[in-house]
Amino acid sequence: MAQLTIPANIFAVTFRYRATLISHVPNSVKSLFPRLTNYAPLSTFEAQAGAGLTSESFDVEANIRDGDSRAGLDERGTQEVLDIMRREGVNFDQARLIRQNRIFAANGIGPNVDVQLDRTQAPISSKSCFPTEIIDKIAAFVVGSGRKFSDIANFSLVCYRFRQLAFRHYFVILRAEKKSQWYRKSHIPGVSLWVRKIECNSSALYVCTTALQQFINLRTAVISFHTEGRNTQYTGARLILKNIPPTVTRLNLEYLPLVNPDLLRLICDALPDLRFLHVSCSERLLAGLECCWDCYDDCGSGTLHSPIPRYYCNVYNFTASIGPSLAPLKKLEELVLGVYLSDEKIFYDHIDHSEDPDAPFPFGPDECSLCAELHTDVVRETEMLASAEIAQYFPNLKTVSWSSFFTGNQPGDDPANQRTTMWIKRERDTLAVKRAQWVLDKV
Ligand SMILES: [Zn+2]
Numbered sequence: 001m002a003q004l005t006i007p008a009n010i011f012a013v014t015f016r017y018r019a020t021l022i023s024h025v026p027n028s029v030k031s032l033f034p035r036l037t038n039y040a041p042l043s044t045f046e047a048q049a050g051a052g053l054t055s056e057s058f059d060v061e062a063n064i065r066d067g068d069s070r071a072g073l074d075e076r077g078t079q080e081v082l083d084i085m086r087r088e089g090v091n092f093d094q095a096r097l098i099r100q101n102r103i104f105a106a107n108g109i110g111p112n113v114d115v116q117l118d119r120t121q122a123p124i125s126s127k128s129c130f131p132t133e134i135i136d137k138i139a140a141f142v143v144g145s146g147r148k149f150s151d152i153a154n155f156s157l158v159c160y161r162f163r164q165l166a167f168r169h170y171f172v173i174l175r176a177e178k179k180s181q182w183y184r185k186s187h188i189p190g191v192s193l194w195v196r197k198i199e200c201n202s203s204a205l206y207v208c209t210t211a212l213q214q215f216i217n218l219r220t221a222v223i224s225f226h227t228e229g230r231n232t233q234y235t236g237a238r239l240i241l242k243n244i245p246p247t248v249t250r251l252n253l254e255y256l257p258l259v260n261p262d263l264l265r266l267i268c269d270a271l272p273d274l275r276f277l278h279v280s281c282s283e284r285l286l287a288g289l290e291c292c293w294d295c296y297d298d299c300g301s302g303t304l305h306s307p308i309p310r311y312y313c314n315v316y317n318f319t320a321s322i323g324p325s326l327a328p329l330k331k332l333e334e335l336v337l338g339v340y341l342s343d344e345k346i347f348y349d350h351i352d353h354s355e356d357p358d359a360p361f362p363f364g365p366d367e368c369s370l371c372a373e374l375h376t377d378v379v380r381e382t383e384m385l386a387s388a389e390i391a392q393y394f395p396n397l398k399t400v401s402w403s404s405f406f407t408g409n410q411p412g413d414d415p416a417n418q419r420t421t422m423w424i425k426r427e428r429d430t431l432a433v434k435r436a437q438w439v440l441d442k443v
């Protein structure tokens with residue numbers, strides 16, 4: 001008798017689209033294969049709830065109510081749970097735990113998971129499995145940092161507790177570049193308790209700035225102002241800072257068109273308990289390096305990157321304006337002021353003597369031997385002086401950093417980010433700064 005064979009690829013396609021194909025199979029054929037009649041894909045929460053695959057501890061209906069658009073248990077998982085329920089005569093919670101334990105066992109986890117199969121006993125869901133602390137560590141590992149939501153989707157579907165732990169780790173950081181992202185993420189039920197850090201564009205927050213107030217556990221805010229101009233920066237910053245929770249102790253405002261006393265006073269009024277403050281313009285100049293000399297020039301013109309001498313006649317004048325504006329921040333430990341203390345003219349002189357039609361890629365004064373030879377010593381000294389001056393306004397300040405074209409090779413120098421950092425030491429009435437950590441004297 002000739003044997004009927006189905007090529008593997010046709011079988012695969014048939015299996016993949018079986019739910020669709022089965023609806024076209026005549027009832028007379030289906031009756032020959034009872035399993036086909038019973039088959040229905042249960043890949044959504046609605047379908048799973050309809051099949052009784054829900055319980056208090058795995059509340060699929062709550063997902064539906066909350067408008068959770070993700071798929072429920074995957075199709076294979078659903079079928080396995082149904083099979084276990086039928087074969088073992090157990091309820092949904094018990095079947096789910098049995099399946100989960102098999103998965104753990106297959107991955108070398110166990111066997112100290114307590115599985116109660118006696119149906120006369122209390123429901124299995126009330127029994128302890130792993131201690132929450134261990135599951136919490138697993139959730140932290142699974143979620144990791146910077147992963148996509150799809151990476152945690154399956155983990156979050158194991159049970160209510162897993163889902164809460166997965167979400168808590170996943171939403172520790174909330175990122176939003178666009179208004180739609182901020183609006184959607186800030187309205188997820190429970191998210192306001194999980195978020196510890198936001199990384200957002202200022203313009204994304206404008207769609208619902210008041211939503212910021214609900215993040216009662218927020219500690220760190222990183223906000224990019226790259227879409228702002230000098231005329232819109234103040235209004236935008238005021239709107240954001242008016243709504244930012246006072247629990248924030250680390251604030252990073254970057255890509256600013258300018259750093260001025262008005263902005264700094266807004267920060268002090270909103271967040272008097274800040275320990276770390278980063279306000280910076282220099283990212284705009286670094287972004288300008290990615291295109292051509294004209295773009296580099298334009299980025300320089302649109303940014304108040306080197307405020308001396310156009311806005312402040314010298315470094316004393318500069319620190320005497322900036323210091324008192326930030327002085328209410330008595331708990332401040334780290335201060336990053338992302339402006340260059342070199343003369344503004346250095347930037348434009350550099351473009352004049354370096355721009356070359358045969359070398360289309362721009363480079364800054366930091367990579368120019370002529371600029372280095374002419375300005376390094378003076379600028380490095382100015383940065384030390386400014387650090388010592390500004391440190392007098394903050395009793396707890398440990399480090400102060402500046403943007404700099406003239407970094408060296410000391411521990412506080414960061415040429416890649418054009419930044420230099422100084423550490424502050426206080427002894428009785430004296431104050432000293434250097435570009436390396438101070439070694440404490442042994443007692
Ligand atoms: Zn360009």
Ligand SMILES: [Zn+2]
Pocket residue numbers: 349350351353354364365368369370371372
């Ligand atoms: Zn140069």
